[in-house]
Amino acid sequence: MTTPQENAATCREFIQRVLNEGDISYAEKMLADDFVDHSPMPGTAGDKASAIAMFTMMRAQTPDMHIEVEDVVADGSKVAVRSTMTGTDTNGFMPGMPPTGKAFSMGGMDVLTFDENGLNTEHYGIYDIPGAMTQLGLMPPPGG
């Protein structure tokens, strides 16, 4: 049985290795085979394979992406992560969008659930996508 502190450490290592460094093997290792993403990218299955494909896609769209962990709260089998992603919109904010070449900063909140072996079984996340798209000039500011 992993402790909340161990699960929290896994979250930090996951963000550093998988998202910041592109080490997909750590995602293969730490996501449970029956992993479920309750906030999948539109049009994707939300399973382990589609989550890994999304990490690869994110790094391809924004090669200099960096996620800074601002806070981690862990209790029982749950961990919440508050973070800020920064990067340069090099290949399109999302696939199919025209690259703007501009820098953006996007806040995010994730809640993750771990099993008794310390594997990540569930994920739910909300990100300030409107804020980032406004910075890139891809969306008008609210009300404007």
Place this chain on the structure above:
Amino acid sequence: MDNVDVVRNLEAAYNARDYDAVRQILAADVACHTPGSEMLPAGIEGCIASNEGAFTSFPDRRTEVLDAFGDGDRVVTHVRMTGTNTGGIEWAGIPANDKAIDMDWIQISRLQDGKIVETWAQMDIPKMMVQLGAMPAPEGM
């Protein structure tokens, strides 16, 4: 009362528009870091204005705490909000259109001496904008 119960009570007080209770739970100078909160007055008055704004837009507004857990001085909540846009959403330039919303947010609250002193939240605004007909659904939905 533990910190998780304090945050649950705040959601109940917002639902009941019981601002005496809200004032017991939030510190007067509570700092809110939700995107968009810069458009509101600072501190507790901004929180009350935000709740009243939600009731103006969605008079049948209700929230439900889907998940809550805590660690030390911080509490995490995942909250679902449902309602019907019969009042219009001024900040987004959306008129009343009777469309139903079902959206959510994740919040971290920091407590000190039993009161909430700081919050950070991310709300699923795109989901709400699609439901309101103000934004096209992303491809694949």
